[in-house]
Amino acid sequence: MLDIQLLRNDLDGVAERLATRGYTLDCAGFRRLDSERKTLQTRTQDLQARRNALSRQVGVAKSRAEDVTAILDEVAACKAELETNEAHLDQLLAELDAFVARVPNLPQADVPLGRSADDNVENKRWGTPRSFAFTPRDHVDLGEALGQMDFAAAVKISGTRFSLIKGQLAHLHRALAQFMLDTHTAQHGYAEIYSPYLVNAASLFGTGQLPKFEDDLFKILRPEAEPLYLIPTAEVPVTNIVRNEILSAEALPLKFVCHTPCFRSEAGSYGRDTRGMIRQHQFDKVELVQIVAAEASSAAHEELTAHAERILELLELPYRRVTLCTGDMGFSSAKTYDLEVWLPAQQAYREISSCSNFAAFQARRMQARYRGARGRPELVHTLNGSGLAVGRTLVAVLENYQNADGSIAVPRLLQPYLGGRQRIAVD
């Protein structure tokens, strides 16, 4: 959420910066709402002040056993106006809140301008895509030939966009998550979190998934209780650890890593990536989250992204890093790096991690603060990134490490996690 003061003070400047990400800010609408609010709020507060003063007089007069009917009449006179004003003001404030809650974050100044993914800027490439002496197969062919990937079973059990893996591939999937967790906790200083997979609406509002993106979520309705939502990413439960908290400056930075399944309805992506495990209703992800002081967030963003890159490097998977342009960034992000892994069957780099700095955008929604040098509570900055998406990492390992006979070499550092196994083949 943007600071409503910023909208009041520099509406045109905000609109200009939001236009770079393809968002049209309804300036006229905001000005109308806010000026109406201002008039009404001033009037309402005057009436409240008068009522409070008169009510105090009642108390004083009564303690002196004086007649109070004249004062009571006067209060009654302003009460009707006060009540309609208060009701109208509440409604206006709610409209303003709703308006601001749907405005996306401002892009950081160094984010490249652009309209779509075509305008994203490649920052670096790591590794050299392997040249194959045979035509590399994609992960679906490989997995099904191994007898360890069964999409038909997944469709029968649940429906489309689910997957089922078994045997050594299921073990490899587990090993990847373990390896990522171990690396981030032992080498990068993250504290491991185990979190709920069902969260309430307030948490989703905090990280920015609600109110705008409810269609992307799986929602559990409960007749006698608040609805719960399946988490679309561990970002939601983990970042919300600090919701409504005031942290001490010494407690920062907080660095959390959390492995969870993620659930996405993928509404609006029908027909995209329908084959295989690339785009699923359910997938596992190891998520990195940092909660930092305001001035530290840009450096933390570089650091967190490097931590995610480290996993790809240790697994010796070629990748590139791109900076998302203004038009391609997510709603809450101030700046995002995507990491894209090389998939030989597609002859393309595909997203495997997204690392974002949200600045104070989520913190303002969550009221997550710390006591800084000035002693006053200040909003923290929040960041997160995939470190990495486990399912897509499995896909990348299968495709990059495949042999001509359809077996899969196990990346060196994963071998201890698989009991020393060097090769995955038909059971």
Place this chain on the structure above:
RNA sequence: GGAGAGGUGGCAGAGUGGUCGAAUGUACCUGACUCGAAAUCAGGCGUAGGUGGAAGCCUACCGUGGGUUCGAAUCCCACCCUCUCCGCCA
């Protein structure tokens, strides 16, 4: 699931209808004392919004949302959450 207790400022903890945004303690900040520190003493110290050049003034907030009242932290209703005991359960 049943019974009971409770949610107040960074923390602890008073306050059961009338200048209560809230005693007190503690933490923190400033000053005095000190070579310095501790102890002591004095003062300050919640959040958000409005208005004003500023000092200031005003409004809202005592889990959340409603209600009663001239006036609500305090009374009533609903909800959320926490704790204790019992039951059940991995």
